[in-house]
């Protein structure tokens with residue numbers, strides 16, 4: 322059981338009614354709170370919740386339409402995303418309770434201040450290195466539309482300017498990451514066919530390759546519903562068509578790919594997690610057709626080359642700069 326769920330269950334009597342659990346972990350909490358429902362934006366957690374508690378968790382960037390009497394927010398890692406989720410739920414909880422739970426090392430103490438606009442927050446519990454906060458929503462805010470929180474920047478690409486639109490919580494919100502910038506400079510000579518942008522975030526790489534190689538089919542994949550929604554906005558803003566899918570890891574990707582491009586994930590929340598990337602490197606060959614290429618950017622200190630060579634083939638360093646490397650390997 323996630324420690325945040327354990328803290329909720331210390332006060333289980335508060336959560337017996339129709340409670341909405343936003344950003345809930347994929348543990349047994351729904352089993353312990355029979356009238357609770359979830360709102361999830363992580364495709365892997367959603368799949369695990371669906372498998373155990375069918376129809377009990379809603380996936381997406383908007384709060385579920387079903388009514389709820391109270392809501393608990395599991396503190397997201399981004400402050401902007403926390404604001405969006407709290408606002409969306411508080412707008413539907415006039416005179417009722419809104420809770421925020423999170424780990425101390427994730428900054429729950431400071432994040433509790435984000436409850437101030439709705440009433441007087443108070444700390445209900447502190448245990449298992451977590452805190453549980455509660456506010457009675459005295460002033461229900463007007464719900465902000467997600468699009469109004471989007472940030473846009475423009476990239477001057479050789480093929481013309483590319484607009485990138487990112488939503489709260491999405492990697493490198495409102496600006497181009499240095500690693501992604503390096504990869505954008507090295508998109509030449511990609512094999513043509515079906516290209517995948519793995520871990521697409523706001524869709525900058527996928528949109529750039531679609532712009533550059535319009536006859537290729539492009540798929541963008543991310544585990545996070547806010548990233549997928551951002552990618553759709555980015556593609557639409559540039560008049561580009563591509564498939565955007567949510568899924569957990571390379572296993573969710575199509576087969577027969579000509580190229581996989583990625584600035585792969587290596588942090589999940591405050592925990593460092595190489596699993597999704599290592600799994601990508603191990604299984605890329607299965608998803609690439611013969612002659613297909615994996616091209617990725619990573620911090621120079623991350624030692625991906627041996628893993629790529631073990632599972633795919635000879636791996637060259639195509640470029641290096643500002644602490645990043647571009648790796649390139651073909652399926653032989």
Ligand SMILES: C[S@@+](CC[C@H](N)C(=O)[O-])C[C@H]1O[C@@H](n2cnc3c(N)ncnc32)[C@H](O)[C@@H]1O
Pocket residue numbers: 492493498501519520521522523524525526542543544545548568569570571583584585586587597
């Ligand atoms: C370093 S960011 C790169 C984002 C974007 N491609 C860019 O260049 O700005 C990595 C992305 O991988 C996504 N990600 C993390 N774990 C994943 C998983 N298991 N499956 C698919 N995507 C994942 C994250 O949500 C994040 O958007």
